[in-house]
Amino acid sequence: MTTRGRPEADLPAVMAGPAPWARLAACRAAPDVDFFAEAPEEVARAKAVCEGCRVRLSCLEASLYEPYGVWGGLDVRARRRLRRSRQAAA
Protein backbone atom coordinates (compact mmCIF):
# COMPACT_ATOMS: atom_id res chain seq x y z
CA MET A 1 0.00 0.00 0.00
CA THR A 2 1.29 3.42 -0.85
CA THR A 3 1.60 5.85 2.00
CA ARG A 4 1.61 9.61 1.93
CA GLY A 5 5.09 10.55 3.01
CA ARG A 6 5.79 7.64 5.32
CA PRO A 7 7.53 4.30 4.61
CA GLU A 8 5.46 1.20 5.38
CA ALA A 9 8.25 -0.06 7.62
CA ASP A 10 7.60 2.81 10.03
CA LEU A 11 4.02 1.69 10.63
CA PRO A 12 2.75 -1.22 12.72
CA ALA A 13 1.03 -4.08 10.95
CA VAL A 14 -2.43 -2.73 11.70
CA MET A 15 -1.63 0.45 9.80
CA ALA A 16 -0.17 -1.35 6.80
CA GLY A 17 -3.16 -3.70 6.59
CA PRO A 18 -6.30 -3.44 4.49
CA ALA A 19 -8.52 -1.65 7.03
CA PRO A 20 -10.26 1.22 5.15
CA TRP A 21 -9.77 3.64 8.02
CA ALA A 22 -5.97 3.19 7.87
CA ARG A 23 -5.89 5.25 4.68
CA LEU A 24 -7.12 8.24 6.70
CA ALA A 25 -4.44 7.94 9.38
CA ALA A 26 -2.84 11.26 10.24
CA CYS A 27 0.49 9.54 10.96
CA ARG A 28 0.86 8.68 7.29
CA ALA A 29 1.30 12.35 6.58
CA ALA A 30 3.77 12.90 9.43
CA PRO A 31 7.01 11.24 8.27
CA ASP A 32 9.13 13.36 10.59
CA VAL A 33 7.43 11.98 13.71
CA ASP A 34 8.83 8.77 15.19
CA PHE A 35 5.95 6.78 16.69
CA PHE A 36 8.41 4.20 18.08
CA ALA A 37 10.66 6.66 19.89
CA GLU A 38 11.09 6.42 23.65
CA ALA A 39 12.25 9.97 24.39
CA PRO A 40 9.43 11.83 26.17
CA GLU A 41 9.47 14.75 23.75
CA GLU A 42 9.14 12.41 20.77
CA VAL A 43 6.35 10.47 22.45
CA ALA A 44 4.56 13.78 23.03
CA ARG A 45 4.95 14.69 19.34
CA ALA A 46 3.44 11.38 18.32
CA LYS A 47 0.53 11.79 20.72
CA ALA A 48 -0.10 15.27 19.36
CA VAL A 49 -0.50 13.83 15.86
CA CYS A 50 -2.93 11.24 17.21
CA GLU A 51 -4.97 13.93 18.94
CA GLY A 52 -5.88 15.42 15.58
CA CYS A 53 -6.47 12.09 13.86
CA ARG A 54 -10.02 11.36 12.79
CA VAL A 55 -9.54 7.58 12.97
CA ARG A 56 -7.99 7.51 16.43
CA LEU A 57 -10.58 5.24 18.01
CA SER A 58 -10.43 2.70 15.19
CA CYS A 59 -6.66 2.77 15.44
CA LEU A 60 -6.72 2.30 19.18
CA GLU A 61 -8.94 -0.77 18.95
CA ALA A 62 -6.77 -2.27 16.22
CA SER A 63 -3.49 -1.56 17.98
CA LEU A 64 -4.43 -2.40 21.54
CA TYR A 65 -1.94 -5.30 21.58
CA GLU A 66 0.86 -3.59 19.65
CA PRO A 67 3.98 -4.11 21.79
CA TYR A 68 5.73 -0.88 20.77
CA GLY A 69 5.03 2.71 19.91
CA VAL A 70 2.28 5.28 20.22
CA TRP A 71 -0.94 4.23 18.51
CA GLY A 72 -4.44 5.50 18.94
CA GLY A 73 -3.02 8.28 21.06
CA LEU A 74 -1.73 5.93 23.74
CA ASP A 75 1.76 4.67 24.52
CA VAL A 76 2.54 1.06 25.46
CA ARG A 77 1.86 1.54 29.17
CA ALA A 78 -1.43 3.32 28.59
CA ARG A 79 -2.60 0.60 26.22
CA ARG A 80 -1.67 -2.01 28.82
CA ARG A 81 -3.65 -0.12 31.48
CA LEU A 82 -6.64 0.09 29.16
CA ARG A 83 -6.51 -3.65 28.45
CA ARG A 84 -6.33 -4.41 32.17
CA SER A 85 -9.19 -2.08 33.05
CA ARG A 86 -11.32 -3.67 30.36
CA GLN A 87 -10.47 -7.15 31.61
CA ALA A 88 -11.31 -6.13 35.17
CA ALA A 89 -14.65 -4.73 34.07
CA ALA A 90 -15.58 -7.82 32.05
Ligand code: SF4
Ligand atom coordinates in the same frame (compact mmCIF):
# COMPACT_ATOMS: atom_id res chain seq x y z
S1 SF4 B 1 -4.43 7.61 16.07
FE1 SF4 B 1 -2.27 8.12 15.79
S2 SF4 B 1 -1.27 6.21 15.29
FE2 SF4 B 1 -3.48 5.91 15.01
S3 SF4 B 1 -3.88 6.32 12.87
FE3 SF4 B 1 -4.18 8.21 13.97
S4 SF4 B 1 -2.22 9.29 13.92
FE4 SF4 B 1 -1.83 7.18 13.35
